[in-house]
Amino acid sequence: MTGTDAKPSDHSAMSRADDTSSGIRADSDAKPFRVLPRVTPENEHFWRGGREGRLTFLRCGDCGYWLHPPSPVCPKCWSRNVVPDAVSGRAVVHTFTVNYQPWIPTFDPPYVVAIVELPEQEGLRLTTNIVGCDPEEVVIGMPVRVRFEHYDDNGYEVWLPLFEPDRTTDSGATGHGSQLR
Amino acid sequence: MSEDRGGPFASMNPARGERKAIISGVGQSQTGRRLYREPLDLTVEAALAAIEDAGLTTAEIDGIATYPGNQDTPPGFSGVGVVEVQDALRLNLNWYAGGLESPGQLGSVITAIAAVATGLCNHVLCFRTVWEASAQGDKNRAAVTMGGGFGGTYRASGFMQWTLPFAAPSAAIWIAMMAARHFHEFGTTREQLAQIALNARRNAQRNPKAIYRDPMTLDDYLNVRMISTPLCLYDCDVPADGSTAVIVSRAEHAEAVDHPVAAVEAVGCAIHGRPSWDQWDDLTTMAMRDAAAMLWNRTDLRPSDVDVAELYDGFSFITLCWLEALGFCGHGEGGPFIEGGTRIALDGEIPLNTHGGQLSAGRLHGYGFLHEACEQLWGRAGERQVVRRGGDPEVAVVGAGGGPLAGALLLTRRR
Ligand SMILES: [Zn+2]
Numbered sequence: 001m002t003g004t005d006a007k008p009s010d011h012s013a014m015s016r017a018d019d020t021s022s023g024i025r026a027d028s029d030a031k032p033f034r035v036l037p038r039v040t041p042e043n044e045h046f047w048r049g050g051r052e053g054r055l056t057f058l059r060c061g062d063c064g065y066w067l068h069p070p071s072p073v074c075p076k077c078w079s080r081n082v083v084p085d086a087v088s089g090r091a092v093v094h095t096f097t098v099n100y101q102p103w104i105p106t107f108d109p110p111y112v113v114a115i116v117e118l119p120e121q122e123g124l125r126l127t128t129n130i131v132g133c134d135p136e137e138v139v140i141g142m143p144v145r146v147r148f149e150h151y152d153d154n155g156y157e158v159w160l161p162l163f164e165p166d167r168t169t170d171s172g173a174t175g176h177g178s179q180l181r
Numbered sequence: 182m183s184e185d186r187g188g189p190f191a192s193m194n195p196a197r198g199e200r201k202a203i204i205s206g207v208g209q210s211q212t213g214r215r216l217y218r219e220p221l222d223l224t225v226e227a228a229l230a231a232i233e234d235a236g237l238t239t240a241e242i243d244g245i246a247t248y249p250g251n252q253d254t255p256p257g258f259s260g261v262g263v264v265e266v267q268d269a270l271r272l273n274l275n276w277y278a279g280g281l282e283s284p285g286q287l288g289s290v291i292t293a294i295a296a297v298a299t300g301l302c303n304h305v306l307c308f309r310t311v312w313e314a315s316a317q318g319d320k321n322r323a324a325v326t327m328g329g330g331f332g333g334t335y336r337a338s339g340f341m342q343w344t345l346p347f348a349a350p351s352a353a354i355w356i357a358m359m360a361a362r363h364f365h366e367f368g369t370t371r372e373q374l375a376q377i378a379l380n381a382r383r384n385a386q387r388n389p390k391a392i393y394r395d396p397m398t399l400d401d402y403l404n405v406r407m408i409s410t411p412l413c414l415y416d417c418d419v420p421a422d423g424s425t426a427v428i429v430s431r432a433e434h435a436e437a438v439d440h441p442v443a444a445v446e447a448v449g450c451a452i453h454g455r456p457s458w459d460q461w462d463d464l465t466t467m468a469m470r471d472a473a474a475m476l477w478n479r480t481d482l483r484p485s486d487v488d489v490a491e492l493y494d495g496f497s498f499i500t501l502c503w504l505e506a507l508g509f510c511g512h513g514e515g516g517p518f519i520e521g522g523t524r525i526a527l528d529g530e531i532p533l534n535t536h537g538g539q540l541s542a543g544r545l546h547g548y549g550f551l552h553e554a555c556e557q558l559w560g561r562a563g564e565r566q567v568v569r570r571g572g573d574p575e576v577a578v579v580g581a582g583g584g585p586l587a588g589a590l591l592l593t594r595r596r
Contacts, residue, residue, distance in 0.1 A: 035345040038336035068460070069343060095365070095464055097357035097409040103350050113349045113409070115358055115459050127459045129347050140365045153334075160346050 032107040036151055036158045042070045045084035050148030050159020054086035057124070066121045087124075089146035091116035091163055094125060098135040110135050116144055116163055132164030189453060189471075190478040197447070197479055198298035199291075203595065204443040205304070205430040206235025207555045212390050212423030212543055214314040220260035223424035224310045225269055231426035236438045237304055242428075243275040244305030246293035248286045248547070250279035257316025257420070266308065276302040284450035284472060285493070285582025286547025287590060291448045293429040305429040309548035313420035343459065353417060353496065355458040356583060357409035360498040363465040364411055369501075369516035371411055375402040376522040377497035377533075378415040378540050384527060385537025387565035392419055392543040416497040421543030425552045441559045441596045443577070449476030449589035456585045465513065466502060468587035469580055473506035476578075476589045484508040487591075488574030489557045489567050490531050491550035494538040499583035504533075507578060507589070532567045532574075547581030551590065554579045558594040 039047050046068075049056030058067040060074035061081035073080055096114035112130040117123070130138050131147065144163035151158045208230025210223040232239060251262025263279040266272075276296045283289060286309055293305035337345035349355065363369050379402065385391035397415065405414045435442045449472035454462045461467065477483070484507055492503035501515040509531050510518035519525055525533035536542045536553040543549070554577035556562045567574050573594065580589040 032348075034348065035335060035337050035350075037342035037346055038338040040338075043342070095358045095362035097354055097361055097411075098407075099348070099354055099357075099409040100407045101351070101353065101409060103354075104348050107348045111348060113344075113347055113354050113358065115464070123460075123462065125459060127344050127347055127349060140362070158346075162347075 031149060031151070033104065034107065034151065034160065035104075036153060036156065039156075039158065042072075046070065047158045047160075049084070049086065050150065050161060051157070053148065055089045055146045055161050056084045056086050058082045059085040066118075066124045068124060068126060087118050087120045090166060091118045091144050091146070093130065093138060093140055093142045093144060095140055096130060096138050098138070112138050114138065114163070126161070129162045130164065131162045137165070188474065188478070190451075190475055193478070199294050199445040199448045199479070201298040201432050202294040202429055202445045203432050203435050204427050204445070204551075204555055204592065205434050205438050206231045206233070206237070206428040207552045208232070208234055208426045209390075209545075209552055210424040212392075212421055212545065214392055214419075214421060214543075215318045216312070216422040217315050217318070218312070218422065220310045220312050220424070221265050221269060223312065223422065224261050224266055224308055224426070227310075227424035227426040228266060228270065228306055228308060231428050232306065234440075235304070235428040235430060235434075237428065237430075239270050239272060242270070242272050242304050242306050244293060244296055244302035244429075245272065245274060245277040245279070246289040246296070246305050246307045246429075247279040248283060248289040248309055249281035252281070257311060257313035257422075259310065260312060261310050266306070272306075274302075276305070284452065284468075284588035285586040287551060287579065287581045287588035288450060290427065290429060290551065290590065291450050291588050294445055294448060297429055297431055303431050304434070306426060307429055307548075308424060308426040309546055310424035311420075311544065311546050312422040313544065314422045317420055340457065351409075352458075352584065353412060354409045356496045356498055357412045358459075359464045359467065359502075359584075360411050360496075363498070363501075363513070363515075366465055367513035367516060371403065371413075372399065373516035373520045374411070374416065374497055374501065375399055376519040376525065377494060377500045377538075378402055380519075380522050380525050381494065381534050381538040381540040381542070384535050384565055385541035387527075387563070388536045388542055389563075391537040391541050392421060393537070393541040412496060412498065415540070418495050418539035418544040419541070421539075421545060423543065423545050425545050425548035427548070427551055427555070435595055440561075441573075441594050443555050443558050443592040444595040445590060446482060446576075446593050447476045447479035447591040449473055449479075449587075449591075451475040452585060452587065454585075458584045461585060466506065467499070467583055468585045469503050469506040469582065469589065472582075472587040472589045473503070473508070473580070476591055477508065480591055482576060482591065482593075487531060487576050487578050488569040489535060489554065489577045490533050491536075491554045491557075491577065491579045492534060493547060493550060493581040493583060494534060494540050495544070495546075495583055497540065500534065500538070502583070503580045504531075507580065527565060527567055535562065535565050535567060550581055551579045554590075554592055558592060
């Protein structure tokens with residue numbers, strides 16, 4: 001997979017027009033189809049932290065370093081004491097693209113894919129979508145905040161961390177604390 | 182920076198084993214769109230041509246290396262591996278390797294060079310076969326990053342879990358985000374990036390095997406549909422069918438070949454950052470930053486010595502990153518460097534992607550660049566032959582891979 005460059009002409013392969021039985025549907029109004037992540041004990045804190053409205057990463061219990069993607073050892077102090085902890089949910093758009101190519105049927109372009117960086121630690125980033133604004137409004141450096149989108153595929157639940165413009169950036173009082181537990 | 186030759190490579194073994202290896206022959210099958218030929222058939226055609234070009238017989242081939250090995254998915258991405266080729270050609274092997282986890286597509290060639298240099302074998306058949314165009318001609322299948330496609334219960338795992346749920350299944354999107362960051366930090370423009378595609382098309386017009394040979398203008402580029410900003414359709418390479426083979430031999434074999442050979446001056450295969458498309462430390466660079474630094478650390482030649490550059494263009498922005506990484510210009514200076522396209526033209530400072538690259542000649546996935554570098558060094562490039570100092574090129578650099586994948590070769594003409 002990482003060795004491939006899927007091409008614009010590839011999207012025909014992704015047709016799932018005949019797949020109406022999977023039950024992958026948004027739990028409320030019209031959310032687009034999304035491929036869901038395979039939730040494991042290692043990553044469950046991330047994909048299901050949204051149940052409590054918390055954006056959660058592994059964090060070193062000894063030196064405080066945040067880990068992403070999850071890993072069993074802190075790469076800074078080699079402590080194995082890494083435990084889930086919530087961040088504020090605030091972020092800044094590090095880079096983004098407005099995607100116009102219809103890669104995934106029912107997920108209609110244009111939409112914004114972004115890499116956002118979290119204020120808790122330099123380089124703590126994730127790939128996400130910017131929602132809640134027109135694609136043309138998104139700029140690098142823009143403050144955003146997490147907004148979870150809940151998916152329930154016949155009981156298989158995931159909360160995807162999407163981000164929307166943070167129009168309250170000067171309040172400073174957003175989300176949850178990030179103290180060690 | 183008075184002395185940057187050591188840097189992160191200061192503690193490396195000073196041996197330069199790659200110089201015990203040469204590329205003694207190359208071969209390529211029929212190439213094109215939707216040939217509907219079996220991948221093994223294409224591969225055998227390329228392999229036999231390369232073996233003959235190297236002045237060898239199948240009985241003398243005692244090694245095979247290939248990328249990415251035989252895998253069924255994504256469709257058209259492989260379909261033939263070491264086992265099929267060994268058996269079809271009835272080779273007796275002393276060494277072989279095939280796989281995806283290597284420094285880009287040329288990682289397989291670098292591994293073969295290492296095997297020859299350590300004496301594990303004499304002559305390695307290296308190959309890369311794609312049939313993505315045919316695969317995509319079948320409406321039920323295509324080359325997609327998730328391989329098996331979406332089943333009702335398909336769940337993304339590994340790296341793909343961090344991108345697929347966000348409708349980002351393609352390297353087009355991942356590379357687009359890197360390009361956007363480069364544009365943001367350095368003021369790079371679409372008009373500048375266009376020169377990679379325009380240069381490729383100009384060169385493809387001189388390559389009878391290229392897929393796209395119609396003229397392309399800057400207006401064509403600027404007006405074609407967007408894929409993922411800032412990348413448009415012409416920033417993306419074209420899926421193709423074809424197989425490319427090269428023979429890596431012991432240096433002593435050079436005398437037995439009836440044409441010049443390509444001596445391996447240096448290889449670059451380092452990756453010092455996190456092996457990830459979105460966790461990489463500086464998204465205005467890619468793994469070629471480290472591969473290129475390693476390559477220059479292993480030779481006294483400098484970028485100004487290079488006569489021809491064949492640099493991966495799965496997406497145009499990757500080529501710009503290769504130019505910067507290899508030091509043809511500084512980090513962030515790639516846009517102004519290629520502006521107007523004269524520096525990278527066939528008669529420019531550093532002729533680039535002389536066969537049309539994957540953008541116009543077709544996505545032969547890394548190996549096409551190595552094949553072209555040898556053709557240029559050996560004076561066999563026909564209408565597109567680069568002339569330097571009144572003769573054929575003497576030094577070529579080849580770089581393949583994007584994102585966290587990168588492998589590079591510095592080759593010199595021998596004889
Ligand atoms: Zn730690």
